[in-house]
Amino acid sequence: MTSSHTLTHSYYSAFYAEKGFRFLEQIAKDYALPDNLVVFSVMHCYEGTLPYLNVLCQLADHVIFLPKQATFCNNSSLLNTIETIENCQTVAPGFDKIALRDPACCVELIRRYTTDEQAFLILDHGGYFAHGAEAILETFSNACVGIAELTANGVAKYRNRHLLKPLVSVAHLSIKTPADYEASECIVHYTDQILREAFGLKLNNQGFLSIGVIGSGNLGRGICKTLQGKGIHELYVSDQDPRRLTAMPRNGIQVCSTETMLNHCNLIFCCTGNGALHTAHLQSRRENLFVATVTSADDELNLPELIHNGTLRYIGGNALVKEYKNQHKASIYLLAGGESANTPFKTGMGDPTLYLFEAAHLLAGLQLASQNHGYAAGIQALSAQDEIFIAEQWLRFFYHYS
The missing domain is CATH 3.40.50.1480 (Adenosylhomocysteinase-like)
Known part of the structure; x- marks a missing residue:
């Protein structure tokens, strides 16, 4: 070489x-x-x-x-x-x-x-x-x-x-786990930074933000751990596979369905990589919702389809946030534009x-x-x-x- x-x-x-x-x-x-x-x-x-x-x-x-x-x-x-x-x-x-x-x-x-x-x-x-x-x-x-x-x-x-x-x-692979947990820390850190920069909010603004995590694989568990490290203890987690949720209650985390989570939370971390939120979840939403993903809005929300079928209408945004509205005029804020929440920032x-x-x-x-x-x-x-x-x-x- x-x-x-x-x-x-x-x-x-x-x-x-x-x-x-x-x-x-x-x-x-x-x-x-x-x-x-x-x-x-x-x-x-x-x-x-x-x-x-x-x-x-x-x-x-x-x-x-x-x-x-x-x-x-x-x-x-x-x-x-x-x-x-x-x-x-x-x-x-x-x-x-x-x-x-x-x-x-x-x-x-x-x-x-x-x-x-x-x-x-x-x-x-x-x-x-x-x-x-x-x-x-x-x-x-x-x-x-x-x-x-x-x-x-x-x-x-x-x-x-x-x-x-x-x-x-x-x-x-097990050797991918350390990088997944590192990514989890970055995503939480930069989600907090985006919220502060764009909305004047902090992740641990109790009373303003209630947080849910969809998906309890390496990234989802890492995000929960990092959030708890920031003093956020009222967390909701859902997963399509109930086996993955069995370890959550012993760590002080509320397990629930995605529908129940959406009734309680206004900030959702999507950690499945494949369809965390569907059309039905977003078209009936009547309150504003912040969404952070670990992959992209295409993977987690099927965003092009949501726009094509009229579920969401693009309002505007920048590198940190993109805003969409549904038929009830509730705002869906995609942090980092719907991409993994550490992507707007330099990675060395x-x-x-x-x-x-x-x-x-x-x-x-x-x-x-x-x-x-x-x-x-x-x-x-x-x-x-x-x-x-x-x-x-x-x-x-x-x-x-x-």
Whole structure:
């Protein structure tokens, strides 16, 4: 591997960049990839992306970077830095999350950046290619080496699809848990900051805000824990799977249905990644509601459909808040515009837990591309042995583990 790399967009992000880069290099060092491999990589437009992207670009012949819209809108200048990375190209306008819901658009994207029978790998994040997966794998059955997906909501979008090649998920690995809890802390912190900046409110303004959390996975539990750490003890939690709720009452949290929560709460954290709130929840609302999500309003509310069917009407907003009204003229305030509530703010490399899930995603992709693996067609997880390998390497690089 060459030592030439671009790891930072600004001086203040450099603290962990080199260390993270070397760690990811170590994860990748034993893999040889096919000549002329093209990688389609869906990633956040964060500075924390740069070490990962640099390692990827040193391994592949060409990397097509598809920025996730939530962070691209707030960090578009970072694309200028990304474009300086050798072998890296930002995807052409028009191939965004909404457009890729059309399978024909997905096929067109692959055709634009590959030649006949040229091998390619998809590193997905949030199921961007899920709607077109069957068309891609049928059209390019010999060229596509497989798909690696980073998130649980992304994997859910691939379920019940006929996949002719392996899809390796790293969504539910135990080593992803620290980053999920870090994300939970960030989301609560920045939700508080948005409320203060835009409304003059604080999360712990008892009497003004009553808080509910939909979803009790890693992110939902982390948000509850962080809220309690801020002195907020009257919390409501719902989940489609009642098994997940059984641990909540012993922690002083009220369990309920989503409908009951909406009767009691005016601030909702949506932590499912897949349809936390539905049309019926919002069209009958008669009081204002604040909504924060851990993914996006598309995933958690199906916002385009709510607008299309007239349930919500856009009023206005900015990078911190977007306001919609329903038929009863109740305002629905989407904090961070409906994206994950930490996306309006800068994310650098100061948290090494970011590199755990990046390493897992990278390793899954390298295994697929090297074609020296035991994966079958369809969805499966990275192995426990691989997860242990990543954890040991990470502990050595960042915490002198031996």
